[in-house]
Amino acid sequence: MAFKNIIDLHVHTDSSFDGHHSAMFLCESAEGAGLRALAFTDHIEIDRYKQDRFDVTARDSYFHAANARSAFSGKLIVGIGVELGQPAYDPETAEKLLSVIDYDIVIGSVHNLRGMKDFCDLDYENEGACYEKLLDEYFDEELELAKWNGFDTLGHLTYPLRYIIGEQKKNVDLKKYSDKIDAILRTVAENGKALEINTSGLRQPYGVTMPELDIVRRFRELGGEFVTVGSDAHYANDLGAGIEEGMKIAREAGFSCISLFKSRMATPVPIE
Numbered sequence: 001m002a003f004k005n006i007i008d009l010h011v012h013t014d015s016s017f018d019g020h021h022s023a024m025f026l027c028e029s030a031e032g033a034g035l036r037a038l039a040f041t042d043h044i045e046i047d048r049y050k051q052d053r054f055d056v057t058a059r060d061s062y063f064h065a066a067n068a069r070s071a072f073s074g075k076l077i078v079g080i081g082v083e084l085g086q087p088a089y090d091p092e093t094a095e096k097l098l099s100v101i102d103y104d105i106v107i108g109s110v111h112n113l114r115g116m117k118d119f120c121d122l123d124y125e126n127e128g129a130c131y132e133k134l135l136d137e138y139f140d141e142e143l144e145l146a147k148w149n150g151f152d153t154l155g156h157l158t159y160p161l162r163y164i165i166g167e168q169k170k171n172v173d174l175k176k177y178s179d180k181i182d183a184i185l186r187t188v189a190e191n192g193k194a195l196e197i198n199t200s201g202l203r204q205p206y207g208v209t210m211p212e213l214d215i216v217r218r219f220r221e222l223g224g225e226f227v228t229v230g231s232d233a234h235y236a237n238d239l240g241a242g243i244e245e246g247m248k249i250a251r252e253a254g255f256s257c258i259s260l261f262k263s264r265m266a267t268p269v270p271i272e
């Protein structure tokens, strides 16, 4: 590896509905792959919290992550985090969860518009046919999330593009949304929060990080101080995937460090 410290702050275990490996196995794999640190960030979809029993998921996820952290003490830095989906749709539930579990890192994400399916499951022939309207509403929701401000890092800002460009092969001109994207980035920067460079797009048809370099650079220009890098791995094989690419993007955007989070405080780790 070209970089000394490979830190992957977005990893799902089999406590997540879409994860495939246990926290313990993922730690074993991460240590074997030479990672310095990782954070488990299982999905808690706040707008479906009660109906999908995410209270059970949250406890299960924390328990297994804490066991793995003890077992790998001194060998691997293990963060216990969460990826909160749509927290601004039900802030009360989100804040209650965060008040009872002491996470190291909270990723804030929007996976679906209000009352709609996840962008990965949308029917792009029908409800998802007008992708410009989808993106318009999506960036409004990202701004609501940024204003809610209860997270540490803003997850995969360009998430719908993984499907709209990567799978539906549509041409999207992000310049149309640049005012909205600026407002989101400015809010995150002013609130002293981090922007995530999510590298999962690199190993999917979309082929690029979420977001790409131009947006990370703009975040820096608007005063952003913190970035995290995460693979969004759902399998042990994807641990650390693209992290170095993400670190290069952070450096090109003007950051000298990436952030590691412990008890929701950022620690700078030099990109070297």
Ligand SMILES: [Zn+2]
Pocket (backbone or CB within 6 Å): 083, 109, 111, 155, 156
């Ligand atoms: Zn996500």
Ligand SMILES: [Zn+2]
Pocket (backbone or CB within 6 Å): 010, 012, 083, 232
């Ligand atoms: Zn994720």
